[in-house]
Amino acid sequence: MPDVRVVNVSKKFGKIVALDNVSLHIHEKEYFSLLGPSGCGKTTLLRLIAGLIQPDKGEIYIGERFVNNVPPEDRDIGFVFQTFALFPHMNVWDNVIYGPRVKGFDMKKAGIIGHEVLEMVKLHERSDAFPNELSGGMMQRTAVARALAAGAKLLLLDEPLGQLDAKVRKELRYDIRRMVKDLELTAIHVTHDQAEAMSISDRIAVIKKGKVQQVGTPEELYMNPQSVFVANFIGESNFLEGYVSIMTGKETSIELRGGTKVHATNGDLKRGERVVLAIRPETFTIEKGARRGENAISGSVERVVFEGTNIRYEVRLENQDSILIAKPSLMGEWFNIGEKVTVSFQREKAHVFPYPETGLKEEIAVE
Amino acid sequence: MPKTKMLEALDRLSSRKAVKYGVYLTAVILFFALILLPPILGIIIKWNTMQQVLNQPALMSRALSAVENSFTIALFVSALDVATGVPMAWLITRGKSKWLNVLDTVSDIPFIVPTAALGYSLLLFWSEPGGVSSLFGNSLVSQGWLLVVLLHFTFSYPVVVRVIVGALLDYKKEYENASRTLGAPPFTASRTVTFPIIKPSLIAAFILAFSRSISETGATFIVAGAFENGPVFIQNMKKDYVGSTYEGSIVFASFILIAVALAIFLTIRALGPKLKLPVRKIWPTFERKLSYSKAASSRDSITLLIFFAIVLIPSLFVALPALQAIFTDTLPKSLSGAGVWGEYWQSLLLSYFLGAVVTILNVIIGLPMAIIVARRKLGVLPSAVLDVLVNVPLVVPSIALGVSLAIFWKANFAFMPEMVVLIFAHLAITYPYFVRSMSAAVERISPDLEEAARTLGAKPLGVFRTIVLPLTKYSILSGAIMVFTRSVSETGATVAVVTSLRTAPVVIVEWVMKKVAATPLEIGLGCGFLIVFSFIILLALRLIVKGKGRY
Ligand SMILES: Nc1ncnc2c1ncn2[C@@H]1O[C@H](COP(=O)(O)OP(=O)(O)OP(=O)(O)O)[C@@H](O)[C@H]1O
């Protein structure tokens, strides 16, 4: 049964380091996502697992089997390509039963499988159509059906929804997850869309510049980001710079730029250390007027953006830092541009990180 | 500045419908008047002379079997070319060695060696005492059909490899990856996915090899010995007969060559797309064995062996006597223009002059045609018909085309200097190459660009000058290279047309055939000069192309 283990894998293309000493364990029957900005090495990792390229260093196991030297056709995988790669000279039916046929199944058995998977993706009526006659969504479903028909227990998906428009994307992502769960497959899904990864994955590996930043469930990544990058890439965060002014037992006090003092819970810091405080826009409370209190900072509303579900405020704090706050638009009162407000947050909602060596901007940059 | 003023005036003029269509119609009329109709009318004018042949059963069966030989060899060689060119193209595009770039360049060499020199080179290599034959005591492959097959294989191989390399570079490897992840071993993946997808290019490569094989005259004449194919038969008629029997036999052979060539070409065009490779049948265990067995690993070595032993080394073998000649008194003699060399240098000049004139004419009358074809400027149907017609001279054996074209011009316009008829013949033969490569280039320019320029206020000629021309500069030059090479190499159409003029390849053929007394070293040196000068001119043109950058 396929769990997948990637052990200390590195891969270079000429001078570009696409993957740098990556280790991951993807459990059996897990829906696992590789999430990261464009060019971070997600596709490279997936192709290494599929055997389409070879690692420079490190080992890959599928189940108990060491597969570094196993060609792709013997790895027993299904692969859904970003561009679908449907064979243009074959119709939907021939595309779908291609896997069973090259694996030597007799026509009858291949036929049965073909009907099953086309049923599953609801494409029965179009089985005579050629790829160039299909809509984007249909091509995508054909690609998934073709990968499933090969009967593999490990499904690799490279941005399988990347080519579709927003609405279809949302529909199809749950379809894929449902099928994977129904068939009890292990799935590795590559995406750069964090909302997509969050909504369908059991666990996610966040990758940046060829390195794994953090692995965890969507909740863990959201609640407990372990780096500035993850705090920014999963959901959104405001970043406030400061330094640790007091460290006693559980109490950590941080002095922000401009002298405002706030409290946080994270330990493992040194007095005087330069830090970044990451606070999500949706965790702030915002109220009228100036108020003193724990972790309360006053400022004024600079911009209001109505987004439908949410309303977002850009607030200029006393110390001239600017933060974003998001509030459900149907709850609570609204504020106007220029209005004096006080924003506050609970200390356990603020994540404190050492100030990144490369600088904050560089650390959270996605390119 | 008067120059810009003039351009502006021309630009304005070009937005008048009458002027625009005037240019296009002129291009079409010139195509019919200079290229398509003369060969057809030529045969019709002398239709009656064919009676001469019909009355002589022996002559007729000789002509028919020669024509049959032409097509048998062309079909066989083209199939062999594709079969051996595919693994070579695969090696070039998919191999990992650093030497592949070199191999890629080297595989073009037989293409730039003018075929007459190539024929002599092969003759030396396979048949004459100094070549491989010396290893075997007697002539390994003597003049005859086998040597003709080897020759045709050699000169069409690079073209086929080039076309398939292009196709494999354009091909999205993701299809093959998909096939592999679905469980197909490499052999099955390429058989059921890659090759079916690039099939149009395989067919195009086959047609190119085929048309080159049925057209080649000079080199074939050198290696044929007593063997006759169509072009050799027409050549032989010159010495075997005089008067109307001669005329009748060459008109007869030309007519059949043209008719059968067109029929085959149309058949391939019509049936090619319908031809299905057997993608549904799969033999898993057998194909897996084939993918990973010794057969697969020795494929590259066999491919390289074929390339070096049958294509490259025989093509360049003429370098031996050429080098030898440099260290004897042959070199000073040749440079002084004494003996046979006076005519040689004249012919070389004529060849390059002809190549240059024909290239310029192609650009002038071929460019508008390429635009008509690519942009369907004269309506969908007429443009599509023109697209097919433009290809006709490509698939017609060039000697046959030359024969009937010469009849047409000499019968109706006897005052016309032979030189002009020769230019027309070369123009007809090279025209399809230029128009095809240009129309492909124009098609690659998105019409959006032209429309954008129009919305910004550019007139039609202005769009051409500022958008089309700069974007296709590279293709114009590479089209010009093709035309030039083809013209310098051409023997068939030349011998069919000329009585007194001699081009370089014709001189080489005459030397080898001992019509003129030249020593082996002189022939070698003559071939050497021809190759070296052609190579230098090509290199210069390619450097210009490189300098302009690719779009
Ligand atoms: N075949 C290749 N040759 C050279 N460089 C490559 C190749 N494949 C990938 N790279 C480089 O390796 C890095 C990682 O590429 P990869 O395709 O894995 O990124 P990705 O995370 O999938 O990005 P995207 O979201 O844009 O698909 C990139 O810098 C890319 O340019």
Ligand SMILES: [Mg+2]
């Ligand atoms: Mg990718």
